[in-house]
Amino acid sequence: MKHHALHLQKLLQSSAWFSRNGIFRSGLAWLMSICFLLGGPQLLPAADDEMIAEVQPKLVKIFGAGGLRNLYSYNTGFLISSEGHIATIWNHVLDQNTVTVILHDGRRYEGKVLGAEPGLDLAIVKIEETQLEHFEIGDPSSGSTFPLAAPGTRIVAFSNMFKVATGDEPVSVIQGVIAARTKLPTRRGAYESSFPGEVYVIDAITNNPGAGGGIVTTVDGRLLGMIGKEVKNADLNTWVNYAIPISHLQQAMTEIMTGNFRSSKNTDDEKKTAGRVPLFHSTDFGIVMLPNVVPRTPAYVDRILPGSAAEVAGLKPNDLILFVGDELVQSCGEFLDQIGRLESGGKVKLIVRRENVLITSELPIPRKSRPPAKPLR
Structure with missing residues (x-):
């Protein structure tokens, strides 16, 4: 391949010859094709x-x-x-x-x-x-x-x-x-x-x-x-x-x-939420989700309530919610669970996909008192 490349370099330096003879473009294209065919396979091994x-x-x-x-x-x-x-x-x-x-x-x-x-x-x-x-x-x-x-x-x-x-x-x-x-x-x-x-x-x-x-x-x-x-x-x-x-x-x-596997995500979530009563629902932020008709319905926004925090933040119907904070959302159910685990006060960051664009929004979290935890059985 190195031998072919040296010849190509010399010929390219002689481009004036190609121009004088009126074959610069066609001759150059032909020459590069030949060099690739001769030398390419030596550098680019292909699957058979x-x-x-x-x-x-x-x-x-x-x-x-x-x-x-x-x-x-x-x-x-x-x-x-x-x-x-x-x-x-x-x-x-x-x-x-x-x-x-x-x-x-x-x-x-x-x-x-x-x-x-x-x-x-x-x-x-x-x-x-x-x-x-x-x-x-x-x-x-x-x-x-x-x-x-x-x-x-x-x-x-x-x-x-x-x-x-x-x-x-x-x-x-x-x-x-x-x-x-x-x-x-x-x-x-x-x-x-x-x-x-x-x-x-x-x-x-x-x-x-x-x-x-x-x-x-x-x-x-x-x-x-x-x-x-x-x-x-x-x-x-x-x-x-x-x-x-x-x-x-x-x-x-x-x-x-x-059969010996347990998701690390599920284990961590169970430790964090054992006995807890959800504090928030998506409607607390003005977000009405697509009906949760199958176990893992995609987390699409169905509609936004007028005057809500979601409307102020610029969220729109048909937005697909991908992240709550830094947590990936795989389904509508997961989104509702993560919203329910939020703590009162502060802000929550949502990443949504609108068509092919990722959009980041911040919503204020309302202040609420958490209900007593349910006893574990």
Whole structure:
């Protein structure tokens, strides 16, 4: 490649020759194409068809809640056991009792959410089937781990972005490179992501609607990470493409599959709220939520009461509430719970999504006396 680059440099320095002969543009384009074909593969190793064909059967398409107010209703997932355990992203698509899971060959199953860890953006869905091709996750306690990949590693991303597959069609395949390993600045809702750890930032457009729960592998098919949510920096107005390393998810995956898992978020919340009576309701701030018709109805604002704190703060119907303070909101029920736990006085910060823009609002918290706690049984 270095040899080809030196020749290209000399020829570019002789551009006057191209101009005099009237072939500068066409000749330059032809020359650059030849150099890329000769030298490119030496720098950019690509995944081969055999590897892609081996990985595709381990991917699934997930269809569930959504379709409401332009909220997409599909995810991607990947099999992590021969008995039908599927890892996927924890988001609104799982906001119903069951989801539809479609395998690579078009077979359809009813899937149930076995468990989730919202703090890791991870959920495990189970279908009733055996002898399925899958990724070996292993048991971290026995020393089976997934080493972190370094920046510069070539990757291949698999996902059902934009619902390209609804039956036996293969999911999309994109090639790219790991640009960096870093933490997303989720503080204050800069990004709509609750994952606190280090992620792979990818130099490829991987995080599209439906891509969440897809996978990133090396060019030889080794599992590296799970594609995250669509996230946008509110200050910079930029999107980020990232994947969560499997090493951060491995333990939770194993514990959920074996029934030994308890969400750290639920445990913390139970400690904070044991016996407490909710002090506030969303209507105390002038916010009327969308009816909570399914277990995890998205936290959409239905209407704003005239003259309320919410109206003064600029909140509007159809806003999707993402954060209360620094806490990610996954559903209408979660929003009402978090509002109920607020303490009297001060202010509460809400992050909402309006169309494709993240908006921050502060609302004053009314002063109230908390009722006596209910006795614990």
